[in-house]
Amino acid sequence: MEIRIETAKEKKTKPEDDKLGFGSIFTDHMFSMDYHPETGWHAPRIEPYGPFRLDPSTMFFHYGQGVFEGLKAYHTDTGGVQLFRPLDNFKRMNRSCRRMCIPEIDEAFALESLKALVKLEKGWVPKTPETSLYIRPTIIATDPFLGVRASNTYRYFVILSPVGAYYPEGFNPIKILVTREYVRAVRGGVGEAKTPGNYAASLLAGEKAHQAGYTQVLWLDGREQKYVEEVGSMNIFFVIDGELITPALNGSILPGITRDSVLALARHWGMKAAERPIGIDEVYQAHGEGKLEEVFGAGTAAVISPVGELNYDGKIIHIAEGGVGPVAKKFFDAIMGIQYGREKDPLGWIVPVTD
Ligand code: COI
Secondary structure, eight states: OOOOOOSSSSSOOOOOOGGOOOOOOOOOOOEEEETTTTTTEEEEEEEEOOOOOOOOOOOHHHHEEEEEEEEEEOOTTTOOOEEHHHHHHHHHHHHHHHHTTTTOOOOOHHHHHEEEEEEETOOOOOOOOTOOOEEEEEEEEEBOOSSOOSOOOOOEEEEEEEEEESSSTTTEEEEEESSSSSSSSOOTTSTTTHHHHHHHHTHHHHHHHHHHOOOOEBOTTTTTTTTOOOSSEEEEEEEETEEEOOOOOOOSSSSOHHHHHHHHHHHHHHHOOEEEEHHHHHHHHHHHTEEEEEEEEEETTTTEEEEEEEEETTTTSSSSGGGGOOHHHHHHHHHHHTTTTTTOOTTTOEEEEEE
16 A cells, blocks of 8 residues: 655654653654545555544544554664564554454554654654653544444554653652552453553552552452452563562453563573462562562553552552662663664564664
């Protein structure tokens, strides 16, 4: 498919890198294409960034039939721009599409069009260490209709946002509240799909956590509220007695690409790593025995985020003396090193956009 390109007549002023924050500044252009049952995905276009005109009855507004992704473009020291495992994002997007009854996209075309967009916007990729261009591919149901069924038509779009750290703490340890009051996902539900409803479902617990002085919520399983699942904005890892442990994917946990990268690097380095169910009681017991060495989150937006404090039912534990542990630091340095082209890419994750 040929991509139609309409460039913006007026260009926005780019912010200073130290004023970026996360997710509130958008570049000059966006990519869109539409789906119709007779034509499939069609009309791919790069056009000036701007609002959509959508009928108030648009099905996405009413039933949340949609999926999204998150990945980043990085500026290298040699002046190039590169992507990290972009095809894995498009593969996951298609898995989310299947769960949400949305027609799949062509992964190779999604990558080609993303490269074209990022190339056009390369001047927006910030250069300061630890900043990047966050990429948000999204699909929404667009039939103007009020009955509950899968939509016939859809829009796919990609917007770009230059970003700094996701958490205001940066790479400093965050405090996490373990909730039993709410659950994020249930067995047989949509927990493993990257769909907006999962995030809407997390808001109230997140607000309560903020009010109590915590950055995020750690979700337990929806069935027994016994096993650790994820943080919502990232997957979770524990280092217990020298072993790296993360909850096994069970249908209600998001299969994070940074999660997978941590596991793949750990195996590449010969580090002991397990994906298995892990109970919150086991975490607390390990802490009691002095074996809980580190806890950290892993996600595209959050990268590697050390956890310094957990609060479960009012029982507060401090991890790695509230500091950054060596394992979290090692993954942070290795993943960022690959993403920014400072280190070799031993597992073939980098896709260059410009040299
Ligand atoms: C990401 O890590 O890219 C996500 O989509 C998580 C979101 C909470 C920012």
